[in-house]
Amino acid sequence: MLRIVCIEDEEDDVELVRLSLARAGVDAELVQVADEPGLLRHLAAPPDLLLCDYSIPGFSAERALALLAQGQHDVPLIVVTRAIGEEAVVKLFRSGAKDYVAKDKLALLPSVIERVLQARALERERRRTAEQLRQAYDRLRQLSARVVDAQERERTLIARDLHDGLGQLLTGIVIHLHAAERSGEAEQVRRFNERATALAQQAVEQVKTLSFNLRPAQLDLLGFVAAVQATLERQLENTGVQGYVRIRGPHPVGTHPSHAVALRILQEALTNVARHARAHKAVVRLHFFGTERLVMTVADDGRGFDVAQVLAGGVSEKNLGLYGIAERAELVGGRIRWRSTPGRGSVLQLFIA
Incomplete structure (x- = not known):
């Protein structure tokens, strides 16, 4: 149901608007106000639309448009009035009115309302897309x-x-x-x-x-799975941590560029396990979905950490490795998810689609 505020001093005119909308099948709730305080009260919870007479005692469409601009309210206003001069209509449009309907042609009002609301929806979508593009550019x-x-x-x-x-x-x-x-x-x-x-x-x-740290030879000679196994063994050597690799899905043939990034992420994750986790066991799970799609999980049974606390406040010396992992994932269109609880180990998942 549309919430429409009618800025009008004549109740009969508001009733004519209501009948016009009802005949066209427009489901709307109309509220009448006749002064500035009444409009401001309803703008606290903005309606879907304003219908405003050009001029009523103590108030006008020009003043309503000024209040909308001052408060940056995204509420379209249609002027519904008796015949006014062309110059006045132009001035209203320049001030922000979305359309104009004469009171002796209220049969046109439903289609005008539909067009105005569609235009507002398109404008909101345009702004939302522009904001998403701006944020994507910033990222x-x-x-x-x-x-x-x-x-x-x-x-x-x-x-x-x-x-x-x-x-x-x-x-x-x-x-x-x-x-x-x-x-x-x-x-x-x-x-x-x-x-x-x-x-x-x-x-x-x-x-x-x-x-090896720059690029394990196994990656090019024997493939990604062999490189993962070699990385696990080398990273955990002489640490007392037992390492295991678990694989699901068909092994990829050849090497994809994302595999090198996944290996660097694995190196960083296993470095954290060896240096900080105080773990007894680490498991690397590889789930392949074709040549390019991959889910890599690195889990340990160590002391864990509070993810939100470590990542709070932006990049710092203590969380540089975690942010580096996320950055590497973004480079190949992937994403990272951490799950960790103090005293209950940690799980890092890399998703590459």
């Missing part, structure tokens, strides 16, 4: 900025690993080899060479670790 812009930040953080970590780890090992190798060259005793030469060899072996292992 895309923010995501792009976060991606750049994430890339820079990742480069910083790689540079630090190379400098603090591999760089120091290579420096040690050079020092021991130079020492062996300067030494005149065979036993000292042997010891220096042994130390240099040991450092070289450590350097090789660090290179393998860096390479």
